[in-house]
């Protein structure tokens with residue numbers, strides 16, 4: 001396939017924690033069956049074939065380019081794509097959304113597939129990840145998704161979005177200064193978190209005060225669809 005281009009010197013990044021013998025193994029595309037298929041049909045509707053193509057990219061070029069470890073492949077649907085896509089329920093109609101630290105398009109591309117009414121800006125500093133995101137966006141013909149290479153704090157001046165999303169980028173207290181400046185008026189930070197969500201809110205007290213933010217809430221999303229629903233921290237932003 002045209003998009004199976006190899007890693008070059010120019011886009012090489014360290015493959016942290018990925019044993020090379022694992023990377024060399026042939027990868028099976030995870031099948032979409034049973035309850036997981038039903039959830040995917042509900043979330044993506046007629047865009048399910050595009051979501052399947054996204055998962056195929058993750059399981060092939062995503063591994064080849066070192067964006068994720070081969071051990072993630074069997075759980076790509078449940079733990080990654082669906083877990084992120086259910087957060088789409090929280091986005092306002094037609095919102096402009098910035099996904100900070102998109103990596104392999106999580107949650108940004110999963111959300112773009114679930115919410116075609118919204119527009120997405122994927123912000124990612126690492127060259128190889130940006131090249132992969134550009135390739136997947138082009139292949140899936142996602143004309144409402146832009147990829148920007150840079151650190152969030154470097155590109156925030158020129159952006160004004162309604163919602164900022166992030167998963168696995170940093171703890172809330174450091175995530176807030178990276179993300180809040182992307183909103184110039186009113187908006188929301190939606191951070192996908194794990195069990196540490198409440199502790200992270202407590203630890204972020206000073207930063208929340210500095211940015212004049214009210215205490216964020218912790219919400220569980222996708223309980224009706226997923227065996228392991230998604231925990232998010234929702235932090236309203238009001239900058240005017």
Ligand SMILES: C[S@@+](CC[C@H](N)C(=O)[O-])C[C@H]1O[C@@H](n2cnc3c(N)ncnc32)[C@H](O)[C@@H]1O
Nearest residue numbers: 100101102103106124125126151152167168169
């Ligand atoms: C652990 S990865 C998570 C990737 C993806 N969000 C996920 O959940 O699979 C963290 C990502 O955040 C990016 N990142 C780190 N600091 C950033 C910053 N200041 N602005 C934007 N992206 C950043 C990294 O390059 C990396 O791709």
